[in-house]
Amino acid sequence: MDQIRLAELLFPEIIEDIDHYERFYPPRALPDEACVTRIGPSPTGFVHLGNLYNALIGERLAHQSGGVLMLRIEDTDQKREVAGAVEAVIRAMAFFDIGFDEGATLDGERGAYGPYRQSRRRAVYHAVARQLVLRGRAYPCFATEDELAAMREAQAARKENFGVYGKYAPARDFSLEEIERRLQAGQAYVLRFRSMGDGEHDIRVLDAIRGELTMQENYQDFVLLKSDGLPTYHFAHVVDDHFMRTTHVVRGEEWLSTLPMHIELFDTLGWPRPLYCHTAVLEKIDGETRRKLSKRKDPELALEFYQAEGYAPAAVWEYLLTVLNSNYEEWRRDNPQLDCREFPFTTDKMSNSGALFDLDKLNDIAQNVIAAMPAAHVYDQLLAWCELYDAPFAALLKRDRAYGERIVGVGKHGDRPRKDIRSWRQAAGFLSFYYDETFRREDDYPPAITGELRQQILQAYLDGYDAADEQAQWFGKIRAVAERYNFALKPKEHLHNPGKYRGSIVDVSNVIRIALTGRLNSPDLYEIIAIIGERRMRERINAAMKA
Numbered sequence: 439m440d441q442i443r444l445a446e447l448l449f450p451e452i453i454e455d456i457d458h459y460e461r462f463y464p465p466r467a468l469p470d471e472a473c474v475t476r477i478g479p480s481p482t483g484f485v486h487l488g489n490l491y492n493a494l495i496g497e498r499l500a501h502q503s504g505g506v507l508m509l510r511i512e513d514t515d516q517k518r519e520v521a522g523a524v525e526a527v528i529r530a531m532a533f534f535d536i537g538f539d540e541g542a543t544l545d546g547e548r549g550a551y552g553p554y555r556q557s558r559r560r561a562v563y564h565a566v567a568r569q570l571v572l573r574g575r576a577y578p579c580f581a582t583e584d585e586l587a588a589m590r591e592a593q594a595a596r597k598e599n600f601g602v603y604g605k606y607a608p609a610r611d612f613s614l615e616e617i618e619r620r621l622q623a624g625q626a627y628v629l630r631f632r633s634m635g636d637g638e639h640d641i642r643v644l645d646a647i648r649g650e651l652t653m654q655e656n657y658q659d660f661v662l663l664k665s666d667g668l669p670t671y672h673f674a675h676v677v678d679d680h681f682m683r684t685t686h687v688v689r690g691e692e693w694l695s696t697l698p699m700h701i702e703l704f705d706t707l708g709w710p711r712p713l714y715c716h717t718a719v720l721e722k723i724d725g726e727t728r729r730k731l732s733k734r735k736d737p738e739l740a741l742e743f744y745q746a747e748g749y750a751p752a753a754v755w756e757y758l759l760t761v762l763n764s765n766y767e768e769w770r771r772d773n774p775q776l777d778c779r780e781f782p783f784t785t786d787k788m789s790n791s792g793a794l795f796d797l798d799k800l801n802d803i804a805q806n807v808i809a810a811m812p813a814a815h816v817y818d819q820l821l822a823w824c825e826l827y828d829a830p831f832a833a834l835l836k837r838d839r840a841y842g843e844r845i846v847g848v849g850k851h852g853d854r855p856r857k858d859i860r861s862w863r864q865a866a867g868f869l870s871f872y873y874d875e876t877f878r879r880e881d882d883y884p885p886a887i888t889g890e891l892r893q894q895i896l897q898a899y900l901d902g903y904d905a906a907d908e909q910a911q912w913f914g915k916i917r918a919v920a921e922r923y924n925f926a927l928k929p930k931e932h933l934h935n936p937g938k939y940r941g942s943i944v945d946v947s948n949v950i951r952i953a954l955t956g957r958l959n960s961p962d963l964y965e966i967i968a969i970i971g972e973r974r975m976r977e978r979i980n981a982a983m984k985a
């Protein structure tokens with residue numbers, strides 16, 4: 439076969455060769471230990487947690503080693519592409535504080551190893567494909583869908599492996615004339631890799647998370663270029679990660695099964711293999727079973743979910759790190775004050791058998807993270823979320839910043855800060871009682887205190903109220919009201935002598951609490967009154983007496 443002629447036929451327009459690109463994308467001038475990583479989301483309109491999960495690993499590996507993190511848009515499947523999806527990925531990653539050094543940006547791209555959108559790298563793929571044709575390691579295959587389906591049936595009937603290989607790859611042996619004739623007839627074709635494997639041998643590949651893997655070698659003549667001339671994932675991955683000088687390929691374990699293809703390509707091209715880091719699938723506990731997170735069933739698989747619910751990016755980071763590295767929680771206990779980026783992240787502390795996601799755990803972590811966050815930050819993030827998702831509450835928050843900071847700062851001081859807030863959505867509900875516009879009674883008054891008694895108690899409380907009272911005096915007056923109306927000062931006393939008292943001091947406090955906050959669960963009342971002020975306190979108590 440005249441490979442030069444074949445290459446000319448297939449790639450009449452290509453002028454550059456591989457050496458050109460080797461020079462154009464020179465090895466990076468970085469120290470040996472620096473990791474160059476990337477994420478390669480496909481713009482399908484659905485940014486999932488896996489994207490962030492892998493991005494975070496790449497970000498840590500790159501930035502804690504003085505390396506580079508890239509955002510590469512894998513848009514070679516034009517049928518699946520959705521308008522606006524690239525922007526959505528970029529915004530989502532920015533929202534979650536993943537800082538890329540290179541790659542696609544909202545107004546173009548940044549970096550010397552681009553283009554970073556695969557659809558714009560056609561010339562690079564074609565240069566490499568042409569080289570493979572010249573070496574006899576790639577050939578055009580004209581098989582139609584029907585022919586491939588018939589072949590599959592024959593393979594099934596004979597209990598043979600599926601795919602295009604050996605005797606099931608007739609186009610391997612087409613003559614140049616045959617190829618020329620078909621090209622002239624305008625027949626569609628794909629460019630296939632000519633594998634040298636027979637599946638009889640094993641290959642060994644080092645995976646940073648899984649250790650050394652032993653796998654059956656590739657023997658499939660897989661597709662390099664599709665009929666539209668764009669590369670398959672397999673080809674684009676190898677070409678891009680070589681020329682972008684990626685050192686660590688962090689990707690989901692769904693790519694493990696095709697890893698032998700990638701290895702044969704890297705080896706055939708004489709390019710060094712990157713270090714693969716195949717991350718575990720994201721799973722959850724669903725009743726009795728542990729299963730993969732599903733796009734259809736689990737809203738929490740979409741990154742949008744975390745934005746819409748208003749989880750602080752810092753909380754999501756903190757949570758993902760606990761899922762990612764088994765020693766993170768211990769480190770955090772020992773270093774409560776440090777930024778999570780100071781944690782020495784390693785791939786060998788990562789699980790390879792499924793990463794378990796648990797919203798309860800996320801909520802728990804988010805509460806801790808927000809409890810430790812300065813009130814001004816809480817206010818800013820809450821407001822930013824409300825501006826997008828709860829405009830009326832945003833307007834209330836904005837009316838008085840100082841007031842807003844005080845309400846989100848309640849219970850922050852002291853050794854055991856309150857953990858009232860886990861997400862901005864929940865916070866907007868939780869804080870609603872601080873504003874007359876959103877205040878409403880959500881819980882019932884204690885059954886021990888009804889009708890006239892409630893009015894008497896509230897009136898007695900109001901009569902005794904003095905804004906100058908310290909907390910102890912203020913509470914002393916509530917105790918006095920309790921005693922006067924025959925409520926036990928200790929809940930236990932009432933419990934042990936149910937006939938003796940109407941109830942306990944808790945009931946009395948709760949009447950005031952419900953009058954002021956509308957709920958049975960609230961932060962410290964004294965602190966709340968200090969914030970809402972005496973006038974509003976009196977108004978609410980008076981209103982409760984009438985209700």
Ligand code: GLU
Pocket residue numbers: 476477478479480512675688689690
């Ligand atoms: N486009 C691929 C995906 O979304 C990227 C895999 C990779 O990182 O290599 O799964």
